[in-house]
Amino acid sequence: xxxxxxxxxxxxxxxxxxxxxxxxxxxxxxxxxxxxxxxxxxxxxxxxxxxxxxxxxxxxxxxxxxxxxxxxxxxxxxxxxxxxxxxxxxxxxxxxxxxxxxxxxxxxxxxxxxxxxxxxxxxxxxxxxxxxxxxxxxxxxxxxxxxxxxxxxxxxxxxxxxxxxxxxxxxxxxxxxxxxxxxxxxxxxxxxxxxxxxxxxxxxxxxxxxxxxxxxxxxxxxxxxxxxxxxxxxxxxxxxxxxxxxxxxxxxxxxxxxxxxxxxxxxxxxxxxxxxxxxxxxxxxxxxxxxxxxxxxxxxxxxxxxxxxxxxxxxxxxxxxxxxxxxxxxxxxxxxxxxxxxxxxxxxxxxxxxxxxxxxxxxxxxxxxxxxxxxxxxxxxxxxxxxxxxxxxxxxxxxxxxxxxxxxxxxxxxxxxxxxxxxxxxxxxxxxxxxxxxxxxxxxxxxxxxxxxxxxxxxxxxxxxxxxxxxxxxxxxxxxxxxxxxxxxxxxxxxxxxxxxxxxxxxxxxxxxxxxxxxxxxxxxxxxxxxxxxxxxxxxx
Numbered sequence: 001x002x003x004x005x006x007x008x009x010x011x012x013x014x015x016x017x018x019x020x021x022x023x024x025x026x027x028x029x030x031x032x033x034x035x036x037x038x039x040x041x042x043x044x045x046x047x048x049x050x051x052x053x054x055x056x057x058x059x060x061x062x063x064x065x066x067x068x069x070x071x072x073x074x075x076x077x078x079x080x081x082x083x084x085x086x087x088x089x090x091x092x093x094x095x096x097x098x099x100x101x102x103x104x105x106x107x108x109x110x111x112x113x114x115x116x117x118x119x120x121x122x123x124x125x126x127x128x129x130x131x132x133x134x135x136x137x138x139x140x141x142x143x144x145x146x147x148x149x150x151x152x153x154x155x156x157x158x159x160x161x162x163x164x165x166x167x168x169x170x171x172x173x174x175x176x177x178x179x180x181x182x183x184x185x186x187x188x189x190x191x192x193x194x195x196x197x198x199x200x201x202x203x204x205x206x207x208x209x210x211x212x213x214x215x216x217x218x219x220x221x222x223x224x225x226x227x228x229x230x231x232x233x234x235x236x237x238x239x240x241x242x243x244x245x246x247x248x249x250x251x252x253x254x255x256x257x258x259x260x261x262x263x264x265x266x267x268x269x270x271x272x273x274x275x276x277x278x279x280x281x282x283x284x285x286x287x288x289x290x291x292x293x294x295x296x297x298x299x300x301x302x303x304x305x306x307x308x309x310x311x312x313x314x315x316x317x318x319x320x321x322x323x324x325x326x327x328x329x330x331x332x333x334x335x336x337x338x339x340x341x342x343x344x345x346x347x348x349x350x351x352x353x354x355x356x357x358x359x360x361x362x363x364x365x366x367x368x369x370x371x372x373x374x375x376x377x378x379x380x381x382x383x384x385x386x387x388x389x390x391x392x393x394x395x396x397x398x399x400x401x402x403x404x405x406x407x408x409x410x411x412x413x414x415x416x417x418x419x420x421x422x423x424x425x426x427x428x429x430x431x432x433x434x435x436x437x438x439x440x441x442x443x444x445x446x447x448x449x450x451x452x453x454x455x456x457x458x459x460x461x462x463x464x465x466x467x468x469x470x471x472x473x474x475x476x477x478x479x480x481x482x483x484x485x486x487x488x489x490x491x492x493x494x495x496x497x498x499x500x501x502x503x504x505x506x507x508x509x510x511x512x513x514x515x516x517x518x519x520x521x522x523x524x525x526x527x528x529x530x531x532x533x534x535x536x537x538x539x540x541x
Contacts, residue, residue, distance in 0.1 A: 413432070
């Protein structure tokens with residue numbers, strides 16, 4: 001099992017949002033082939049250049065496959081839409097150009113995943129044999145969709161699960177990380193911040209906070225044994241980490257407890273020691289010991305086998321800064337001043353009754369989310385306690401007054417509701433979270449402040465024909481448009497979103513730019529037919 005996030009388009013930051021690019025991607029994707037993928041940091045400059053050329057070439061291939069240039073012609077979309085509507089099959093009346101285009105792009109990506117298509121004849125062999133993943137209970141590349149959903153390997157009684165930890169190279173030892181211990185939490189923070197992900201030019205690097213790790217790693221019912229680390233025996237230095245947290249999932253018509261696996265990270269100088277596969281096996285063993293045999297995880301690279309693939313989009317908030325740090329570039333036909341004006345947001349939020357979420361709102365938000373999640377085929381099933389954790393535990397400390405009335409000290413999550421002033425009913429809800437990046441060797445700016453769209457819901461989606469009549473799209477534009485204003489006021493530089501849930505139709509109207517980054521979703525020990533991005537409702541942080 002592995003983990004991650006994704007990247008930028010108008011952005012040079014690119015791989016900063018892809019947490020598999022440098023730290024865990026090649027390791028987890030190739031398992032026993034890690035030696036061929038990752039080298040010690042003492043590698044020669046010529047080998048580094050070769051690696052960059054390889055990555056650049058791969059990125060160009062993916063760009064051409066996934067549509068860097070608005071790929072799918074309008075006439076193709078129109079023809080498919082006409083055919084779908086004429087078919088009269090269930091749901092055809094709700095089809096529109098946005099979801100047809102999304103479906104066509106998803107089909108192209110999945111063809112590449114299955115080794116059936118690709119620029120220059122990319123196929124299964126060229127993508128690697130995935131020796132490690134061939135030993136795991138996951139769908140293999142090239143397999144067709146299953147006849148029915150279900151597990152790949154049956155669950156085992158606890159006594160049949162391996163009782164001893166997997167062996168490590170002689171210089172290393174296992175450790176269980178206690179995230180309640182500030183010292184150990186800082187060790188994880190330091191390891192991730194310095195080694196988890198960095199773009200090709202070593203310009204941006206994720207900057208995790210203790211508050212973020214507490215929010216992400218300690219949901220209700222978490223198991224400390226699922227926070228697995230590796231230390232050097234001689235000096236006790238933490239050099240590798242992987243985490244899991246429990247989550248109740250619904251995948252189509254099946255509900256089960258799974259492990260959400262994330263933050264697979266190995267120290268840069270140890271990339272040739274083949275620690276990633278053993279980390280994955282050890283956290284899998286710990287998960288099995290708790291009676292859990294399924295998992296969900298994400299990655300920016302293709303391994304066997306994605307159940308869905310989403311695209312990252314980015315909305316510039318602080319254009320001048322993004323250009324200064326080379327995250328974005330001014331197009332040829334535009335000046336910086338015009339680019340700033342084009343991305344300017346209104347001064348005030350637009351929806352009456354919008355306010356910050358409070359503890360008293362938890363029951364209504366939980367109920368609204370639950371009903372909204374019925375629209376999708378893969379979603380978490382949150383209790384009221386989990387809703388409170390996901391959206392309120394990261395609010396930070398103190399009041400929103402100084403130095404910024406829109407941000408508290410240590411704040412990780414922002415959650416807002418829209419309340420009908422007369423009935424006191426909560427009709428809408430949105431949230432986003434903060435994951436900044438360190439800007440390396442920039443004299444003017446040290447941090448890139450990035451907000452990520454998290455969960456949202458609106459009761460407009462529950463009204464008849466809302467999607468077909470465009471009322472859902474308009475409501476979400478208003479709702480997430482207000483989220484952008486809140487993020488701008490909280491001094492974020494960029495706002496990121498994926499083409500999942502109901503995101504796609506509102507991204508272009510809200511002036512999001514298409515990113516280079518793809519985020520692949522994976523299920524461990526569970527088969528199901530591929531999911532369209534707009535049917536995915538699980539946001540991985």
